[in-house]
Amino acid sequence: MLRVINLAHFGLILIGAYLTLQFATSWGIDPLLTLVITVPLMFVAGAALQWLFDRLSLSEFNSLLVSFGLLIITIQVASNVWTADFRRMSADVNPYATESISIGRLVFPVTTLVAFGLAVVVVIGGHLVLRRTFAGRAMRAIAQDSAVAGAFGVDHRRLSLLLGGVVGATAALAGSVFSLSNALTPETAYEWFGTVFAVVILGGIGEVLGTFVAGILVGVLSGVVSVVWSPATAPFVLFSAIILALLVRPRGLFTIGAVR
Numbered sequence: 001m002l003r004v005i006n007l008a009h010f011g012l013i014l015i016g017a018y019l020t021l022q023f024a025t026s027w028g029i030d031p032l033l034t035l036v037i038t039v040p041l042m043f044v045a046g047a048a049l050q051w052l053f054d055r056l057s058l059s060e061f062n063s064l065l066v067s068f069g070l071l072i073i074t075i076q077v078a079s080n081v082w083t084a085d086f087r088r089m090s091a092d093v094n095p096y097a098t099e100s101i102s103i104g105r106l107v108f109p110v111t112t113l114v115a116f117g118l119a120v121v122v123v124i125g126g127h128l129v130l131r132r133t134f135a136g137r138a139m140r141a142i143a144q145d146s147a148v149a150g151a152f153g154v155d156h157r158r159l160s161l162l163l164g165g166v167v168g169a170t171a172a173l174a175g176s177v178f179s180l181s182n183a184l185t186p187e188t189a190y191e192w193f194g195t196v197f198a199v200v201i202l203g204g205i206g207e208v209l210g211t212f213v214a215g216i217l218v219g220v221l222s223g224v225v226s227v228v229w230s231p232a233t234a235p236f237v238l239f240s241a242i243i244l245a246l247l248v249r250p251r252g253l254f255t256i257g258a259v260r
Contacts, residue, residue, distance in 0.1 A: 001142070001206050002050065002053075004050075005060055006063065008049055008068075009067075012168055012172070013174045015045075015078065017179040017184055018081075018179075019038045020179045028093065030095070031096070031176065034176060039172045043166070044168070046167045047161045049070070054161075084185060084186055085185070087183065096111050097180065097181065111177065111180040112181070138159055142160070143206060194238075195222075198238060200214075218238060221241065222238055
């Protein structure tokens with residue numbers, strides 16, 4: 001919606017994950033309660049990134065280059081602060097690591113359910129804000145044509161900062177739930193590229209609900225292929241499906257319609 005390709009977002013997720021690990025390990029805070037600290041911090045970081053993009057008047061391609069450079073810097077900073085070794089929260093500070101809920105023959109790890117629950121809240125909240133509030137309609141307007149929206153009194157820069165901050169806050173959520181069940185290393189940020197772009201392409205640019213459905217599809221497809229075939233084959237099948245989807249519907253498989 002902001003006409004930027006922000007690869008530095010992966011860096012914000014990484015920092016959010018490490019901060020959750022740090023606060024839980026050093027201060028003994030419940031990993032989910034660390035969101036009280038990390039969400040505001042990442043909100044400010046996300047808004048600052050968007051301010052930088054606006055200040056430099058970056059095009060989409062240039063934003064890709066600049067944000068990739070910022071991502072590399074973030075990864076190096078994380079490596080210097082937390083080292084490049086794999087780090088994971090121990091069971092004594094992470095009460096969710098060994099908990100699960102059984103429904104019939106199916107067993108769901110609590111960490112997965114927490115991640116899914118937060119995703120549902122963010123998606124529904126984002127969809128309602130974009131469709132039902134003045135700020136949401138204004139954001140959709142600047143996504144379509146910021147100049148015309150400005151002529152009708154929409155403050156493009158203020159809304160961009162707000163949206164950039166919200167993006168940073170979601171990075172804190174993603175980093176926190178990732179750290180609950182995964183080992184961390186600075187290079188992990190590179191591993192998210194393929195999955196995230198797959199979800200965005202399938203869901204459609206700017207389509208919140210479409211992105212949610214695409215995320216579930218990508219997760220299910222990768223999981224089924226890993227079990228039936230092999231984990232190494234999952235990326236091949238996933239990206240083959242993406243290519244076919246783009247040939248059939250270039251705007252996104254789950255795109256609902258044009259921004260109105």
